[in-house]
Amino acid sequence: MILPAPGIIWASLPIPAVLVTPDNLIDEINPAAELFLNTSARSLRGLPVLDVLAVDAPLDEGFTRVRANQAALFINDVDVTSGEKPPVQCTIQVAPLQDEPDTLLLLISPRELADRLGRGTGVKAAAKSAIGMAEMLAHEIKNPLAGISGAAQLLSMGLSAEDRELTDLIVEETRRVVKLLEQVEQFGNTRPPEKQPVNLHDLLDRARRSALVSFGSHMTFVEDYDPSLPPAWADPDQLQQVFLNLVKNASEAAGPDGGTIRLRSFYDHGLRLRRADGSGPALPLNVEIIDDGPGIPPEIAGEVFEPFVSGRTNGTGLGLALVSKIISDHDGWIALDSVPGRTVFRISLPMVPKERRKG
Ligand SMILES: Nc1ncnc2c1ncn2[C@@H]1O[C@H](COP(=O)(O)OP(=O)(O)OP(=O)(O)O)[C@@H](O)[C@H]1O
Ligand SMILES: [Mg+2]
Numbered sequence: 001m002i003l004p005a006p007g008i009i010w011a012s013l014p015i016p017a018v019l020v021t022p023d024n025l026i027d028e029i030n031p032a033a034e035l036f037l038n039t040s041a042r043s044l045r046g047l048p049v050l051d052v053l054a055v056d057a058p059l060d061e062g063f064t065r066v067r068a069n070q071a072a073l074f075i076n077d078v079d080v081t082s083g084e085k086p087p088v089q090c091t092i093q094v095a096p097l098q099d100e101p102d103t104l105l106l107l108i109s110p111r112e113l114a115d116r117l118g119r120g121t122g123v124k125a126a127a128k129s130a131i132g133m134a135e136m137l138a139h140e141i142k143n144p145l146a147g148i149s150g151a152a153q154l155l156s157m158g159l160s161a162e163d164r165e166l167t168d169l170i171v172e173e174t175r176r177v178v179k180l181l182e183q184v185e186q187f188g189n190t191r192p193p194e195k196q197p198v199n200l201h202d203l204l205d206r207a208r209r210s211a212l213v214s215f216g217s218h219m220t221f222v223e224d225y226d227p228s229l230p231p232a233w234a235d236p237d238q239l240q241q242v243f244l245n246l247v248k249n250a251s252e253a254a255g256p257d258g259g260t261i262r263l264r265s266f267y268d269h270g271l272r273l274r275r276a277d278g279s280g281p282a283l284p285l286n287v288e289i290i291d292d293g294p295g296i297p298p299e300i301a302g303e304v305f306e307p308f309v310s311g312r313t314n315g316t317g318l319g320l321a322l323v324s325k326i327i328s329d330h331d332g333w334i335a336l337d338s339v340p341g342r343t344v345f346r347i348s349l350p351m352v353p354k355e356r357r358k359g
Contacts, residue, residue, distance in 0.1 A: 003164060009153060014178070015107050015146045020049050022102035024063060036110065037082045049106070054081040055092070066094045067102055072151070080108060091143060093150065098157040107150050109143050134307070138181035145181075149174040183318050193235030193329050197352045200232050200239075200287055201225050204263045207243035211261075216251035218258035225265045232285045232349040233356070238326045243289070245319040246345050250291035252312060253343070262290040268348075281331050283348035290345075296338040304336070 003009075010017070016033035018026060026049050029041045037044070037052070044052060050060055057078040066073050072095035079087035093107040149171050156167035208221045232239075250261050269284045296304055297311040305324040310317030327334045333348040 003156065003168060013150070013153075015109055015150065017150075018049060018053075018106040018108070019097075020063070020104040020106055022100075024049050024060065026052060027103065033108065036088075036108065038085060039083070052082055053108075054087075055079070056087075057092075059092075062092075062094055063104060066096055066104060070096050070101055072096070072154075074147070080110075091147075093147060095150075095154055098154070105154070107146070109146050134184050138184040142178060142181050145174050145178055149178075180316055183316055186318075186322065193238050193326070195233050195235055195330070197231040197356070198234045198236045198239060200229060200265055200285065200349075203236060203240050203243055204265070204287065206240060207247050208261075208263065210244065211247045211251060215248050216261070218256065219251050219254060220258065220260045222260060222262045224262055226267055229265050229267055229285060230351055233352045234330055234349060235326075238329075242323045242326050242347065243287075245323050246289040249319060250289060250293060250343070252315075253291065253293035253295075255293075259292050262288070264288040264290060281350040283331075283333055283350055285349045285351060286346060287349075288344055288346045291343050292341055293343060295340040295343050296336070301338065305334075 010028075010030050013030055014032055016036040017030045018033055019028040021027045026044045026047050029037070029044055034040055053059070055075075055078050057075050059075075062073050062075060072093060075092040075094070077089055078092060080090045080092070081087040088110050091109045093109075095105045095107070097103040097105055152167045152170040152174070156164050156171075159167060204223075204225075208216075208223075211217075211219065212221070247261060250259075253259075264287070266286050266288075267284050268286050269282065300309050300311050303309045305320050306317075307321040308317040309321075324334060327347060327349075331350055335344075335346045335348075337344045337346070
């Protein structure tokens with residue numbers, strides 16, 4: 001692999017990074033730092049870094065030490081503020097630049113979660129569910145990973161092409177782990193659905209089209225829609241995610257020779273979500289995603305909606321857990337019926353409430 005241009009690494013680095021001149025002025029900040037500091041690189045260039053970042057640690061002393069020892073320095077759990085923003089707990093890493101040792105690279109890793117937990121109520125709430133725990137863990141693991149990846153990138157600058165393959169491997173694999181952790185974090189972060197009237201066929205169509213140009217290019221799609229189906233009361237982005245996940249699973253289950261995915265919609269006025277008190281919305285809008293692949297592996301069939309249950313070597317097992325969470329946030333219902341040659345995921349959703357219907 002050829003290492004991308006430094007500018008690309010700089011721009012893609014998901015951690016706020018600041019380049020500091022020998023006299024402690026800001027030379028450059030990356031897009032993640034622009035986001036974190038809520039300002040543009042242009043407006044900060046040339047300003048004393050110690051004026052911009054208010055840190056409750058002797059940062060200037062740290063800078064001096066890094067320049068003297070030519071070794072990176074980690075400062076744990078400091079509060080960083082800039083402008084009017086409330087302080088955020090961060091880990092700061094200061095590293096000398098390879099060829100210009102008086103120029104320093106500052107990596108700022110925010111620790112919002114630690115901060116949140118520090119305020120008390122978070123711990124119990126998060127511990128309530130395994131997902132909460134996993135989310136916490138994911139967040140905590142991301143911080144050291146950022147350090148590992150950043151250190152590997154610094155190391156790579158002085159290496160031969162052969163050795164650089166190894167640092168590239170570190171960076172690449174770290175990126176993969178971070179991506180996985182981000183998926184885990186997604187659970188904790190899903191916002192409540194912003195419901196509006198949604199045309200289900202439009203969403204299915206979009207899922208089909210994006211599948212065909214990527215993971216589902218080996219599949220054949222058959223549409224079997226009830227054209228008179230009324231709109232659903234749903235969050236279009238979240239529902240899109242649901243359909244994409246289901247179509248993706250069906251595409252991944254099919255062999256390299258592909259298979260057929262049938263997208264079906266129909267109206268069924270009988271179905272109703274049962275609550276303990278007997279109430280519950282009617283769920284007359286039905287969508288089925290049907291494939292002719294091998295079916296759900298029997299040993300996991302009972303728990304595919306649980307997080308981290310996967311039958312694939314590279315699967316994280318989060319797709320269907322997310323689907324199930326989104327559908328239940330919509331007061332909907334999901335059913336699964338699978339035998340070799342025919343797997344059906346059926347989603348049942350409510351109509352737009354009477355008072356929200358136009359006309
Ligand atoms: N249409 C399908 N046909 C056969 N097996 C399926 C189908 N859909 C899901 N599965 C099985 O259920 C498992 C769980 O699916 P899920 O989407 O939750 O996780 P994943 O696809 O393994 O990983 P991720 O979606 O997080 O990348 C899959 O690994 C697969 O074994
Ligand atoms: Mg999946």
